[in-house]
Amino acid sequence: MNQTERRIGLVQMRCTSDTEQNLQSAIDDIREAAAQGAQIICLPELFRSLYFCQSEDHRMFDLAEEIPGPSTEAISKVAKELKVAVIASLFERRTAGLYHNTTVVIDTDGSIAGMYRKMHIPDDPLFYEKFYFTPGDLGFKSIPCQYGKLGVLICWDQWYPEAARLTALTGAQILFYPTAIGWHPSEKAEFGKAQHESWELIQRSHAVANGCFVISVNRTGHEGDEDGGIDFWGQSFACGPDGQVIYRASATDTEVHVVTINLQQMDVTRTHWPFLRDRRIDAYSGISKRFLDGES
Numbered sequence: 001m002n003q004t005e006r007r008i009g010l011v012q013m014r015c016t017s018d019t020e021q022n023l024q025s026a027i028d029d030i031r032e033a034a035a036q037g038a039q040i041i042c043l044p045e046l047f048r049s050l051y052f053c054q055s056e057d058h059r060m061f062d063l064a065e066e067i068p069g070p071s072t073e074a075i076s077k078v079a080k081e082l083k084v085a086v087i088a089s090l091f092e093r094r095t096a097g098l099y100h101n102t103t104v105v106i107d108t109d110g111s112i113a114g115m116y117r118k119m120h121i122p123d124d125p126l127f128y129e130k131f132y133f134t135p136g137d138l139g140f141k142s143i144p145c146q147y148g149k150l151g152v153l154i155c156w157d158q159w160y161p162e163a164a165r166l167t168a169l170t171g172a173q174i175l176f177y178p179t180a181i182g183w184h185p186s187e188k189a190e191f192g193k194a195q196h197e198s199w200e201l202i203q204r205s206h207a208v209a210n211g212c213f214v215i216s217v218n219r220t221g222h223e224g225d226e227d228g229g230i231d232f233w234g235q236s237f238a239c240g241p242d243g244q245v246i247y248r249a250s251a252t253d254t255e256v257h258v259v260t261i262n263l264q265q266m267d268v269t270r271t272h273w274p275f276l277r278d279r280r281i282d283a284y285s286g287i288s289k290r291f292l293d294g295e296s
Contacts, residue, residue: 009033080110114143182232
């Protein structure tokens with residue numbers, strides 16, 4: 001492997017109601033990815049539990065933990081042992097009454113290289129995240145680790161070009177999106193194909209627009225009521241700076257898969273498609289407004 005190559009592990013999980021089992025499954029998957037040669041390993045969003053945001057239930061706050069805390073301690077130990085970097089999405093208890101959807105980057109020495117708090121918080125049927133999470137206050141940034149500068153965003157963030165752009169502008173070479181997204185079973189037949197294709201397409205467009213790699217890691221399996229709930233659609237994927245899919249996981253199976261990327265491809269892509277060079281930064285002041293209301 002040359003100096004610009006990186007091996008990225010995608011861990012697509014099926015989560016259960018047993019939080020300790022989920023943590024152990026994640027650790028087992030980290031070990032499997034490392035055995036396949038992974039250097040950076042990404043877990044799905046909120047992997048320690050079922051996706052609890054399907055309802056507004058105060059009891060679910062008991063799932064939250066401090067950072068550093070039990071999950072980071074366990075993952076840091078295995079990251080240091082295997083000399084891998086791990087991207088882990090957690091339900092953070094910052095203090096009494098203040099909670100975040102937070103992802104940490106744990107470096108190869110077991111230290112916390114940095115963390116990101118989810119900025120865009122959805123409030124849709126069965127995705128009642130505003131009940132639980134305070135919007136992030138750490139901004140969009142890249143997190144340096146042993147294997148490069150990583151940009152970390154979370155699920156609903158993946159729909160926003162602004163989030164990807166601002167993260168890329170901090171020097172992020174790879175955008176990681178830990179994710180928990182799926183279909184409402186009653187809508188799947190009519191809208192499922194379009195919903196999934198839109199989800200993948202918008203993220204691939206971030207790769208093209210910013211000339212960087214994108215890694216999106218989802219969970220799979222049905223969670224919730226038999227007659228409702230969410231069918232998480234899996235299909236975790238990796239794509240290059242040209243937007244081409246390098247790997248796409250199954251819609252239904254748990255998977256640990258390692259892809260090899262070459263960071264040199266960023267320079268090749270950006271010099272052929274010089275979008276960053278040709279940006280009109282003098283003309284974008286309106287982007288900070290909610291709506292321009294017909295202003296010229």
